[in-house]
Amino acid sequence: MLAEIGYGILVVAFFVALYSVGAAIYGERKKSPAIVESARRAMLLLWPLITLSAACLIYLLVTNHFEVSFVYEVTSRSMPTYLKITAWWGGQAGSLVFWSWLMSAFASLVTLRKWDRDREFLPWVIVVTSITTAFFVGLAVFYENPFAFMWFDKAGQVVKAMIQPIGTTPVPLPADGNGLNPLLRHPGMIIHPPMLYLGFVSFVIPYAFAMAALITGRTDDRWIRITRRWTLVAWLFLSAGLVLGSRWAYDVLGWGGFWGWDPVEIAALMPWLTGTAFLHSVMIQEKRGMLKHWNMILIILTYALVIFGTFLTRSGVLSSVHAFAQSAIGPAFFAFIGVTFITSIALVIYRWPELRGETEMKSMLSREALFLLNNLLFMSVLVVCFWGVIFPLISELVTGQKITVGPPFYLRATGPLFAGLMLLMGIAPLSAWGHSTFKTLGRALWKSAVVALVITVVLFFTYTQNAIALTGFFLIAFVLLVTLVEFWRATLARMKTQNENFFVALWTLVGRNRRRYGGYVIHVSMMLMAIGILGINVFQVDTQQSLSHGQSIKLGDYTLTFNDLKQFPNMVNGQEERYVNRAEISLSENGKFLTVLYPRYDVYPDGQPMTIPGLYSTLKGDVYVILVNWESSSANLAPFKVFINPLINWLWIGSILFIFGILIAAWPEREAELVTARTRRVHQTSAAD
Amino acid sequence: MGRMKFIIGGLLILGAVVYLIFSSTQASAEYFMTVDELNAKGASIVGQNVRLSGAVVGDTIQYDPKTLTLSFQIAHVTGDNNQIEAQGGLAAVLHAAVIDPNRARIKVVYSGPKPDLLKNEAQAIMTGHLGSDGIFHADELLLKCPTKYQDAVPSQTAN
Secondary structure (H helix, E strand, O other), X not given: OHHHHHHHHHHHHHHHHHHHHHHHHXXXXXXXXXXXXXXXXXXXXXXXXXXXXXXXXXXXXXXXXXXXXXXXXXXXXXXXXXHHHHHHHOOHHHHHHXXXXXXXXXXXXXXXXXXXXXXXXXXXXXXXXXHHHHHHHHHHHHHOOXXXXXXXXXXXXXXXXXXXXXXOEEOOOOOOOOOOOHHHOOHHHHHHHHHHHHHHHHOHHHHHHHHHHHHHOOOOOHHHHHHHHHHHHHHHHHHHHHHHHHHHHHHHOOOOOOOOOOHHHHHHHHHHHHHHHHHHHHHHHHHHOOOHHHHHHHHHHHHHHHHHHHHHHHOOOOOOHHHHHOOOHHHHHHHHHHHHHHHHHHHHHHOHHHHOOOOOOOOOOOHHHHHHHHHHXXXXXXXXXXXXXXXXXXXXXXXXXXXXXOHHHHHHHHHHHHHHXXXXXXXXXXXXXXXXXXXXXXXXXHHHHHHHHHHHHHHHXXXXXXXXXXXXXXXXXXXXXXXXXXXXXXXXXHHHHHOOOHHHHHHHHHHHOHHHHHHHHHHHHHHHHHHHHHHHHHHOEEEEEEEOOOOEEEEOOEEEEEEEEEEEEEEEOOEEEEEEEEEEEEEEEOOEEEEEEOOEEEEOOOOOEEEEOEEEEEOOEEEEEEEOOOOHHHOOOEEEEEEEEEOOHHHHHHHHHHHHHHHHHHOOOOHHHHHHHHHHHHHHOOOOO | OHHHHHHHHHHHHHHHHHHHHHHHHHHHEEEEEEHHHHHHHHHHHOOOOEEEEEEEEEEEEEEEOOOOEEEEEEEOOOOOHHXXXXXXXXXXXXXXXXXXXXXXXXEEEEEOOOOOOOOOOOEEEEEEXXXXXXXXXXXXXXXXXXXXXXXXXXXXHHO
């Protein structure tokens, strides 16, 4: 019964969303605030409706209603309740409802703000958000229904439908469900998808305002100012989602890495790339009134990539591009992306003359020129990623031979681009708006460059002779120095003029310019992350060997001795939850004992194995041991794989600082402060900022 | 004049990126191949990155747990999904490939622990290269048992 109710509410929500789209357009055309208000109320109704429907679904999940096909697929009796709840977004059908639920929540939040000055945007923001909600609810209603029951057709195949199709018989109630893939039962994996989704969905808001600006012709930077915080929040969640996913891969998948350039990972990275470019280039529009076309195109691309990313990550088309044709929702997704993309671009072309820049770009070294270069580099990384994903398709079409590219391609092609971005991170913050010369920039930068060079030379003699690593370390040192000097100089200036002590000066400095210094903190965190990424990509070493008790593996300065292997079932509620094979390994460095590691190879009752590494983590790097594909048949020989991942922990440290930096930049400012900041800006734009 | 500067700069960057993409593609392209296709290419493909797939012939599996050396033969299976469906699905196609003594086979050598899924009539997907000795040297080995793992594990586990 509850399944029917949940589905019914979803159907109602779909039509309410369509109504709000229609009413908003009609009300706007007829200049009737009452009808627009009705559209707004309809839109506000979406969230409660979808919440109710989701509540039904969660109840079914928690109470083992295996007659519902989705519940059968993603839960099992042995799963704890919290995992049953999170199974909501663990499968495709449920995650569509989850997506719509977030979308309607954000759309409601946006419509609850004060609209006095921006009345004309309202109907169009409703249209865009409600169309998006309707699309995802519609997918759940018509294609991937999470409430559907299972039926056998004449051929004995399972059919999913709400009402018994003619000529089928009901599937007998299953005793237990399939359960969530054990690999996904990890804290990182429980919050990783919602984080990505939050990021995806928040990007719809700036897109909605951009469309509103295009349709109404109010193409100044108002839409950017309204959605600045939404963009930052979107970026925060998307970044956090990517980081959590990487950490999960590192902890659970047992292949010694954190990022595999898998199409699914790239699908989540692509909107991040355009979003990051967007974050930078909107500043140029705000300060200089330039790049208006470009900003529109960036946010349109981001929206398209968000939808595409949702599709790729959740539709099961993961590894095989051929599966596109087999997935029922594939064509729907492509149609939706195509229609919204073409409409948006048509609007940009329609408004092209109004979007002309207010000033011309003159100096190649001005801050706006460097920001533009930054944008070009981000777009280039995007093109590389996109090329890598579609290349197998193209090559098969053109040559008939399927060719794919793997991680080496991405590393090789994006490496120089990321290096360019790092260099810009060092130079751009010191360049002036409007005009800079080599002389002024050189004067500001040469000291940091020299010190970075000295550090690089020291590293050459003490740490590594690898050219890629040295280039990377030089850039990292350079950016860190430039940024820290900026903090230092501004703080000292405040200490002198305001007579404050160091910490008060630093605190107020950052507090008064949250966006700028938040941005610098993010740059610093990026450099810390770069240390880790460089470390694992350039210096990772690994070896593998089968050991019997008492034997050792030597790798680098480390010796790993296999002491013991314990095998036992792990019981949960009197049932075997998994069978644990746990090795005990003592780790020593240059003969000095460090610690004991416990790599594990767990096997779930359905045969799904899970490899949990033994980890010894320091700032110098990780020693990462896995017990590989343990088979009880070869009882006294255990196969191990050992990785040394130098500097990897800087990646995680940087990630935490990164989130912190975004929080600084996104922290709400009081309106009064905003106004003064804006008037100040007007006075200062001609001078060096 | 001012505009020219930016256009030239932009074109230079564009050129650099295009070069970067093409040279990287060439350097790291991996050819998807079946056993027949690999044999047809012969010596011209030696040393190139190849992603090869085929059916594991159970009797030929040899494994030395001391040195972690694994070798086995795979039999040719078509790469065309439609053909596989037409012939009754992957499991049937794999079975037919293994019992057919006239199918092209190739020896594969892999260094690493023996995966649990390496069994007779499993589908092996390997990346590696063909050596001049006519043996396929796999760096990465991925196995699928069509009967058991219908519900795909997230693709990242492929590593």
